[in-house]
Amino acid sequence: MATETFRVLVVDDEPGMRSGVQRVLKAFRVSLPEEETQVAFELSEADSGEEGLHLIRTRPPHILLLDHKLPGMQGLDVLDVVAREHPEILPVMITAYASIETAISATRRGAFDFLAKPFTPGELRAVLHKAARHLVLQERAARLAKEKLQVRFQFISVLAHELKAPLAAVEGYLRLLQQGSVAPGSPACSQAVNRSLERLDGMRKLILDLLDLTRIESGHGRSKPGVVDLLEAARRSAEGVLPQAGARGIRVNVQSGPPVLVHAGPEEVDMILNNLLTNAVKYNRDGGDVEVTVAQDSQGTRLRVRDTGIGMSEEEAGRLFQEFSRIKNARTRDIPGSGLGLSIVRRLARLYGGEVAVQSCPGEGSTFTVTLPSNIPWAESGIASPGPGVP
Amino acid sequence: MDKRETTILVVDDDEDFRLQMKLQLEPAGFRVATAGSEIEAESALAAGRPDVAILDVMMENMDSGLVLCHKAKKRYPDLPVILVTNVVGDTGVLIDLATKDERSWIQADAVLDKPVRQEQLQREIKRLLKT
Numbered sequence: 001m002a003t004e005t006f007r008v009l010v011v012d013d014e015p016g017m018r019s020g021v022q023r024v025l026k027a028f029r030v031s032l033p034e035e036e037t038q039v040a041f042e043l044s045e046a047d048s049g050e051e052g053l054h055l056i057r058t059r060p061p062h063i064l065l066l067d068h069k070l071p072g073m074q075g076l077d078v079l080d081v082v083a084r085e086h087p088e089i090l091p092v093m094i095t096a097y098a099s100i101e102t103a104i105s106a107t108r109r110g111a112f113d114f115l116a117k118p119f120t121p122g123e124l125r126a127v128l129h130k131a132a133r134h135l136v137l138q139e140r141a142a143r144l145a146k147e148k149l150q151v152r153f154q155f156i157s158v159l160a161h162e163l164k165a166p167l168a169a170v171e172g173y174l175r176l177l178q179q180g181s182v183a184p185g186s187p188a189c190s191q192a193v194n195r196s197l198e199r200l201d202g203m204r205k206l207i208l209d210l211l212d213l214t215r216i217e218s219g220h221g222r223s224k225p226g227v228v229d230l231l232e233a234a235r236r237s238a239e240g241v242l243p244q245a246g247a248r249g250i251r252v253n254v255q256s257g258p259p260v261l262v263h264a265g266p267e268e269v270d271m272i273l274n275n276l277l278t279n280a281v282k283y284n285r286d287g288g289d290v291e292v293t294v295a296q297d298s299q300g301t302r303l304r305v306r307d308t309g310i311g312m313s314e315e316e317a318g319r320l321f322q323e324f325s326r327i328k329n330a331r332t333r334d335i336p337g338s339g340l341g342l343s344i345v346r347r348l349a350r351l352y353g354g355e356v357a358v359q360s361c362p363g364e365g366s367t368f369t370v371t372l373p374s375n376i377p378w379a380e381s382g383i384a385s386p387g388p389g390v391p
Numbered sequence: 392m393d394k395r396e397t398t399i400l401v402v403d404d405d406e407d408f409r410l411q412m413k414l415q416l417e418p419a420g421f422r423v424a425t426a427g428s429e430i431e432a433e434s435a436l437a438a439g440r441p442d443v444a445i446l447d448v449m450m451e452n453m454d455s456g457l458v459l460c461h462k463a464k465k466r467y468p469d470l471p472v473i474l475v476t477n478v479v480g481d482t483g484v485l486i487d488l489a490t491k492d493e494r495s496w497i498q499a500d501a502v503l504d505k506p507v508r509q510e511q512l513q514r515e516i517k518r519l520l521k522t
């Protein structure tokens with residue numbers, strides 16, 4: 001558990017009050033198990049508003065315990081300055097006149113909480129517990145927002161690169177044609193045109209994958225969940241990859257047998273299967289095999305797609321499901337792909353409370369397993385639950 | 392020098408760049424050999440000395456081209472090497488041969504930015520073949 005120390009400044013003209021706060025805070029720790037944090041406090045004191053502001057300006061505290069009635073400058077005036085100069089400080093007003101008017105006026109000026117004089121050590125601890133929790137949560141939220149922003153930024157810069165590359169290639173071919181280095185109608189010309197079309201096709205697939213990804217992420221446009229026969233969906237998906245598989249003598253075999261039913265969106269199931277089967281063909285060897293099997297028990301459903309392809313090392317498998325993390329080596333060099341397919345599969349599996357994993361051996365092949373729990377958490381995933389009458 | 396004898400080794404992990412070099416250099420009378428990675432390039436260099444080597448800087452590693460350039464020059468000290476790069480756009484690293492200091496560590500005879508302009512490339516090749 002991490003320990004954090006928050007600075008507390010107490011501004012009160014009564015020495016008894018300051019030493020009382022000192023005694024209470026000395027050994028006091030706030031533990032926030034859900035945040036895995038323990039908070040300690042470090043106290044400093046001021047006997048007037050002016051002295052308090054001086055301390056705030058030299059070393060701003062996290063929490064300010066501020067007396068309402070002070071000899072010179074009044075508590076509310078100090079509060080105004082703090083709100084203006086240090087809005088990150090949490091001010092707690094100490095007031096002898098616990099009137100609603102004071103409370104409202106102080107809240108308007110940025111007070112986080114109140115302590116009515118005379119207060120018990122328990123009340124003081126309760127207020128500090130609340131303030132510490134607020135500060136820890138605030139810090140955490142800020143950190144998460146920053147991390148998210150960084151991931152987003154990285155994603156966009158890689159995406160920009162992935163979109164720029166095909167444009168540069170097509171531009172290169174067009175220039176060759178423009179300069180006349182490649183004669184119209186020559187074999188070189190059709191080579192240039194074919195490659196340009198391939199690159200544009202790859203670019204379109206990237207954009208479509210990107211749209212899938214944003215759709216999943218935003219929660220819009222999901223197909224209505226219903227009962228889907230996984231084997232039937234797998235057979236349809238296998239038919240879809242047949243042209244590419246046939247051209248390279250790869251056999252695609254889907255387990256036969258009675259329907260295996262799952263609750264899911266049909267489009268999402270198709271997306272998972274299409275991505276896995278396309279990969280199983282793309283990264284296979286000529287004359288290889290693809291095998292799709294499904295197993296179901298009380299725990300849930302396991303979909304397996306096994307190929308006899310190039311496989312990958314453990315280290316490569318570790319980063320396989322990240323966006324744009326295509327494994328780059330001599331064997332994958334000329335295989336086109338958006339680098340988003342498996343990250344889409346993972347997002348979809350997780351959407352249904354499931355997971356996707358890979359087992360692989362370089363040179364022998366890979367097996368991708370998608371597990372879906374039998375109780376798909378409809379509510380948490382934000383998908384409307386299947387209507388009555390659905391088994 | 393007889394152009395038909397002249398072999399240019401093009402090293403780039405981008406298949407399209409390799410093909411584009413072939414499509415523009417072959418009609419100009421050069422023989423073009425290609426390699427798609429640092430390792431492939433090393434075996435190509437071991438197999439024989441090309442007349443000019445054109446190396447992409449960023450391949451499997453950020454500095455693949457620089458490493459290759461170093462190795463190529465070690466094997467064939469007088470082999471003319473042209474580095475091609477779009478490194479500036481991708482990483483902000485700028486490579487040029489303006490200062491003596493940079494020439495001494497980069498070792499290349501010319502640096503061209505991608506997209507490579509045809510006249511400029513042919514001019515550089517001619518210049519390097521003369522010396």
